[in-house]
Amino acid sequence: MLVGNKGYGLDAMRRHGLPVPPAFAITTAACREWQRDPAAVMDSIWPHVRQALKWLESETGRTFGRGAHPLLVSVRSGAAQSMPGMMDTVLDLGIDDQVHAALAAECGDAFAADTRSRFRQMYSKIVLDGSDAVPTEPWAQLRGAIEAVFESWNTDRAKAYRAHHGLDDDAGTAVVVQAMVFGNLGDHSGSGVLFSRNPVTGAPEPFGEWLACSQGEDVVAGTHDCDPIDALADTQPDIHRQLLQSAHTLEALGTDVQDIEFTVQEGKLWILQTRNAKRSAAAAVRFALSLRAEGVIDDREVVRRVEPSHIETLLKPALQPETRLAAKLLAKGLPACPGIASGVVITDPDEVLEAADDQDVILARATTSPDDIHGMLAATAVVTELGGATSHAAVVSREIGRPAVVGCGEGTITSFAGQVVTVDGNNGEVRAGALELTAWKISDSPELIELEAIIDAVHPSAGAATLLDKLTAARAALESETSGDHE
Structure with a gap:
């Protein structure tokens, strides 16, 4: 409740010897106070932030805003109840001209330029609402990013998410400031997301995606085509083995299936985050039963972990194979969340919200972002052109129980926008028309x-x-x- 879900997970991993970049947390209590008096709170916490940065410097052997080996940091939100993608993050913070030159001397011109470009674009979008007047002084950058994360607690998307899940509007978010590790250093670097078990089907097998020479935002934003996690085993088998061992450890510590974000920097694994995985209804039931069979949880905990909404979803009528195959196939992608839903395809989330009052609507986008949450909640299903099974669209759809098909291919949505379609989240298909469904029984x-x-x-x-x-x-x-x- 004080350091947030993200900070709590980082501390647990560090205490158990997992490779975690050092970090510190500004508490949810500070966020609550900030909402009432921003300037006074920032003045109050600032000496503590500067002291904590000195600790990060000592832990990493790098220096913030200066020196031959500069320290860059990420500034991330972290509520007590995980709200994936709903609040703000700034990466690669701490670059000015001197730091840029030091990074170029240490790691190469291309890396320094790419990292600075990423920072400027993200800072401009997240902190400055599109303005390009990014502060040149690293400490000013840090102060602005912390305030932006506090402010993101009360964005429309965060409020809509909390309202849907019945979360406390007054809880506030922690801010986690963490030493950066870099997946964009070359072909032996990269970023990925790993689920310790399949969050779509509930199968007891690792599930995730990996993208070489990337930063984590490239993977979760759904803007890049990623490789399955097995691709990492082909190129860096030792890293893949360490990652799976870490996932096994984290699942045992959490007594639940974990969603793990990681970075590989020049052949070294770093775990950036772990949290209980968002899951489909089918996976929720299978996870609970599997963990019971393994002796991890008891019967009473099974009942606590399976929610009535999971049963309602699983008992919905199903699409029979002969009906499915007789309908025209409009698009094929990855099955990101199981289920069947029909409706008219609309590409603007605001229009989805308006139209959903009197008809079933499918939200179809090139890719979704946190700002689309109101449209996702109003829609009966979600379709995207880009992104993989760990993208924003996939993760949020599983959490809110919307059938989803992602990665259908760039430009595919324009061919059926405005039409009535059926989204088959079991097979990763979009087919023409509102297809007839058949009820089924518990037996x-x-x-x-x-x-x-x-x-x-x-x-x-x-x-x-x-x-x-x-x-x-x-x-x-x-x-x-x-x-x-x-x-």
């Missing part, structure tokens, strides 16, 4: 049969006729017990 799913038996054992409920009723009653009973224990 069709071995996982739901097993889940029902567990629920009955945890909380026998004679008055609850359906699986959904049983789960709701069992979760309420467990919550009541927990509340009683706290009292």
Whole structure:
């Protein structure tokens, strides 16, 4: 609650010997105070920020804003409850002309120019709302970025996200300032995202994406075509092995499936973040049952981890193969979130919000960004031209339960914008028309049969006729017990 989900995860990883770039956190309490009196809070915390930067310098052997071996930092948000992509981040901060020259001497002109360009573009967009008047002084850059992260707590997209998930508007975000490591140093560097198990299907296998000579934003923004995580095993097998070992350790520490961001800098692995993975409804049930079978969680925890919305999603009518194959295929991409939904295709998220009052709407974009969250929540499904299975569109769609197909190919959406289509998030397809769906029963799913038996054992409920009723009653009973224990 104080240092945020991101800061808590970094501390846990560092204490367990994982390769984490050093970082410090400005607390959620400071953010709450900042909302009331920004100038006073910044003046109050600034001496502590400067002291913490000295610690980062000692940890890295680099110097901020000066010297032959300069230190660059990232400035990232970190609420207690993870809100992926909803608040702001600034990377590569701390560059002026002197630092640029030092980076060029140390790592080459191309790297220095690329890194400075990335910083200027991101700082201009995030902190200055498009202005190119980026401060030349690194300490001024840092102060502006910290305030921008605090301010991003109350953006429209963050408010919409919290409203959808019932999160506290007054909680505030921590700010994590972390030493940069660089995936854009060359072919033996890169960035990626790894899920310790498949968040789409729930299969017990690593799942993720990797992009050589890149920074993390290139992967999660969905603007680049990435390679599957197995590609890393082909080019840097030792790094791939270390990464999977780290994922196993983190899953054991968290007793849940993890979403891990990492960077490789010239053949060295760095873990930048870990958090409980956002998952599809099918994966949520399979994860809970698998972890129970492995002895990681008990029956009661299974009931806590499977939500009524997961059951509602899984019991929705399905698309039969013969119906699917008879319809015209309009686009093919990656199945980012399972499920079937039909509706008219609209490409502007604001128009999606307006149109969704009286019809089902599909949001189709080249790629989504955090500013599109209101359109994603209003839509029945999401389609993108670009991006992979760990892109913003994919991760958020899984979390909010919207069928999603991503990476359909540049320019594909224009061919069916305005048409009624069916999005098949199971097979990664967009087909013409509103296709007929067929209802199915719990008896069709071995996982739901097993889940029902567990629920009955945890909380026998004679008055609850359906699986959904049983789960709701069992979760309420467990919550009541927990509340009683706290009292």
